[in-house]
């Protein structure tokens with residue numbers, strides 16, 4: 065059984081211990097000590113990282129009442145080792161864990177909903193709440209949660225007697241056996257929890273809700289606390305400042321500036337479509353036509369433009385084959401025949417120019433291969 069130093073004092077960053085076991089598993093080394101301040105993953109809080117002797121610890125897990133450290137190299141059993149936690153990582157987890165308690169506790173007290181899923185991810189901490197909440201309601205929770213920080217209340221850890229526990233109201237994800245560790249933020253939350261928390265709410269520094277989404281009949285709340293919330297604020301602030309420079313707008317007015325920009329782009333697109341249409345109509349009316357069939361090559365017309373152009377020309381000539389560069393050796397084509405022979409012409413094109421595609425007797429489109437002059441010669445002399 066490992067002596068869990070983090071349960072008595074969550075602020076221990078360095079300690080000495082004896083290596084009790086070292087096992088290799090999938091290229092990693094699992095280290096067991098007689099005592100540890102490394103918190104093993106549990107209750108939504110990730111396992112601790114740091115160093116044990118020369119070894120780098122990447123993760124910590126528990127098996128029964130033993131705490132196992134995942135190391136990058138083996139350690140000699142029986143040796144005394146100096147150990148050090150990645151304190152920045154751990155303290156951030158303590159801030160975020162305690163922040164989550166306050167938010168979940170407030171939601172439970174005000175709406176009666178439970179936190180049914182808690183995850184501390186690399187982007188944010190997420191809380192799955194089994195009831196619907198609006199963005200405004202969660203905003204109000206954020207304000208109250210930060211009041212708890214301002215009040216700098218002591219966070220109390222107790223292991224109550226069975227009879228006291230039986231009469232106590234507290235949040236819990238499951239039925240618990242044996243000793244139950246109660247974490248209390250007086251006035252805000254009381255919860256069964258094995259995790260590590262700071263001694264006072266002031267150490268959480270701040271709580272920021274990032275998002276509220278509908279999730280499995282309730283909501284998923286993304287939040288950050290402490291140093292991570294500050295870092296998130298710094299990054300977002302830098303982005304807004306950069307955007308404001310790019311748009312020559314004040315930082316508080318970037319939304320309006322982006323909206324204006326999007327409207328301008330929309331107007332320009334609309335004007336461009338109109339101009340392109342006019343240009344196409346002009347080009348079509350200037351097209352020299354002699355005879356009943358016309359074949360044109362228009363590499364500027366991509367996508368639907370080729371078909372639109374063919375439609376315009378078909379108002380002036382009964383049979384039209386419009387081509388444009390289709391990449392590689394291929395040409396894109398649109399063939400319109402008011403005499404209703406489009407598919408029959410398509411069959412010939414398939415033999416002569418390996419065409420692909422389809423349509424009806426009035427219009428076919430697709431791709432083909434061949435010399436432009438040869439295609440034009442064949443099409444315009446066709447009966």
Ligand SMILES: [Zn+2]
Pocket residue numbers: 161162165247257258259260261
């Ligand atoms: Zn906790």
